[in-house]
Amino acid sequence: xxxxxxxxxxxxxxxxxxxxxxxxxxxxxxxxxxxxxxxxxxxxxxxxxxxxxxxxxxxxxxxxxxxxxxxxxxxxxxxxxxxxxxxxxxxxxxxxxxxxxxxxxxxxxxx
Amino acid sequence: xxxxxxxxxxxxxxxxxxxxxxxxxxxxxxxxxxxxxxxxxxxxxxxxxxxxxxxxxxxxxxxxxxxxxxxxxxxxxxxxxxxxxxxxxxxxxxxxxxxxxxxxxxxxxxxxxxxx
Numbered sequence: 001x002x003x004x005x006x007x008x009x010x011x012x013x014x015x016x017x018x019x020x021x022x023x024x025x026x027x028x029x030x031x032x033x034x035x036x037x038x039x040x041x042x043x044x045x046x047x048x049x050x051x052x053x054x055x056x057x058x059x060x061x062x063x064x065x066x067x068x069x070x071x072x073x074x075x076x077x078x079x080x081x082x083x084x085x086x087x088x089x090x091x092x093x094x095x096x097x098x099x100x101x102x103x104x105x106x107x108x109x110x111x
Numbered sequence: 112x113x114x115x116x117x118x119x120x121x122x123x124x125x126x127x128x129x130x131x132x133x134x135x136x137x138x139x140x141x142x143x144x145x146x147x148x149x150x151x152x153x154x155x156x157x158x159x160x161x162x163x164x165x166x167x168x169x170x171x172x173x174x175x176x177x178x179x180x181x182x183x184x185x186x187x188x189x190x191x192x193x194x195x196x197x198x199x200x201x202x203x204x205x206x207x208x209x210x211x212x213x214x215x216x217x218x219x220x221x222x223x224x225x226x227x
Binding site: 004006031032034036041042043044045046049051052053054089091093096097098099101102103104 | 115117142144146151152153154155156159161166167200202204206208211212213214215216217218219220221223
């Protein structure tokens with residue numbers, strides 16, 4: 001059974017700090033992994049998609065890595081801003097086009 | 112490219128009433144998903160369609176939830192009768208049907224349901 005875990009569940013940092021969010025998955029037969037951002041009560045906005053053949057992807061201040069052998073992905077946010085405050089979710093894509101989500105990390109960036 | 116459209120955005124109903132949610136996926140996306148997200152948790156898959164056929168509905172509470180996908184495009188999710196524990200955000204997502212490394216999922220804004 002595919003399980004996706006995110007640690008920590010919540011994180012509070014001062015503005016300007018660099019931070020790392022963690023995502024681990026039990027099944028390495030992953031096609032890709034997506035990182036999403038979710039604002040309170042809203043839908044999911046895709047941030048980055050890492051294909052199974054890739055090791056990392058970058059978009060602006062965000063960098064995501066994928067290590068299939070260890071079953072881990074990380075999302076690195078550089079120079080955090082209050083506007084980055086949201087819940088960050090990772091989801092692994094598997095056979096039969098299925099997604100399995102972690103429970104998310106709630107980030108609070110303090111001004 | 113238009114995104115995934117969902118309506119309504121918010122709904123408040125009393126327990127035992129019925130409610131329906133609507134989703135219009137991105138054009139050409141044969142795969143459509145409905146997720147339930149309870150506050151503080153990750154999304155849980157309720158049902159997955161490929162065109163108008165059901166791929167997985169193993170976690171859909173079939174005694175009260177039903178879903179259909181009309182002509183392989185729009186989809187509706189219905190709850191009848193609603194319970195207090197159905198209060199959640201209901202998310203619709205779509206993707207291309209091909210299971211490739213680059214296939215991405217796109218989500219709508221969700222419908223926040225409150226059952227009182």
